[in-house]
Amino acid sequence: MTRRFRVLLLLLCLCQVRGGLADSLPVVRLATLEWPPYNSETLPQGGVNTALVRAAFAAAGYRLEVETFPWSAAVYKGLHDARFDGYFPEYLSPAARRDCYLSERAGESPVVLAKRKDSQYPPVRGVSDLARYRIGVVQGYNNTEAFDANVARGVQKVDVALSDEQNLDKLAHGRVALIIIDRNVMAWLLANSPRLRGQEALLDSLRPPLQVQGLYICFKRDAHGQTLADSFSGGLRHVDVDDFTRRYLSALHK
The missing domain is CATH 3.40.190.10 (Periplasmic binding protein-like II)
Structure with missing residues (x-):
């Protein structure tokens, strides 16, 4: 030590x-x-x-x-x-x-896109590549400035959840294509939330992070x-x- x-x-x-x-x-x-x-x-x-x-x-x-x-x-x-x-x-x-x-x-917070493991997506080079998808977000959270600006302009469609836990559950059940979440929060919830038990095998995050936020x-x-x-x-x-x-x-x- x-x-x-x-x-x-x-x-x-x-x-x-x-x-x-x-x-x-x-x-x-x-x-x-x-x-x-x-x-x-x-x-x-x-x-x-x-x-x-x-x-x-x-x-x-x-x-x-x-x-x-x-x-x-x-x-x-x-x-x-x-x-x-x-x-x-x-x-x-x-x-x-x-x-x-x-x-x-x-x-710092590594902000990632999460998906089902059985879903395939082309590489995401920037937030403009996400406009074709409805992305799960949490009510009141900032994501990245570029992504949130696209949401404000109506360019980016979102599906709003009340929590990261709810967002992951919706993703696991195929109600959204992708979600934005902190990688450490995702790992913690999949390992510890009774609501998400068994869903760790279904979900994965894309690399690299969409952005590493301070x-x-x-x-x-x-x-x-x-x-x-x-x-x-x-x-x-x-x-x-x-x-x-x-x-x-x-x-x-x-």
Whole structure:
């Protein structure tokens, strides 16, 4: 175990202390969603992305508190509820750039097209190649800027689901041709969701990813939000984001 990772584990432990120094730290309160393995109330430290964000804030001298909501509610509460300082994780998008003070990159999300294994598709060189298909997406999610722009212009047809789990189920039953999903989320759901039991053998993802998105925190666009974004950036310098993510996911799958 490297010294850097031991320090991160210590920081995570400190964040769990009730009483004493940890309770005296200023609190950052963020809204999030149930999106394992990145964010989940059922996983150690709340999932890999929550654990990473907590470690960076601890290094910056803050204590993180997180509440979980459906995605659209998490975005609304993060931006408009006085109890919250922001929400996470967010992809870069025109709306995020407009509405948020965005943190530095705190992880990444490989966005892929998933299909049934018994279906064949020509290589996808860009989102324009997808216009002939109806693509399954999740309500309220950003996908890629180019894809979402095509949807907004009416060039791209989509079939909207309420969750990634529902989207995968629709794909397995042939109700959509392709879906957009994070590769790690897809792997986690196929391995752990009772609803999707047995469907792992039916589904696959196309390579390479449609896009590898960065994961960011969206802080409220006010003076306090700017302060938190700057503080988080300082704390993040003490975290090797890619190594932290790799180690967490590796331990999770053992």
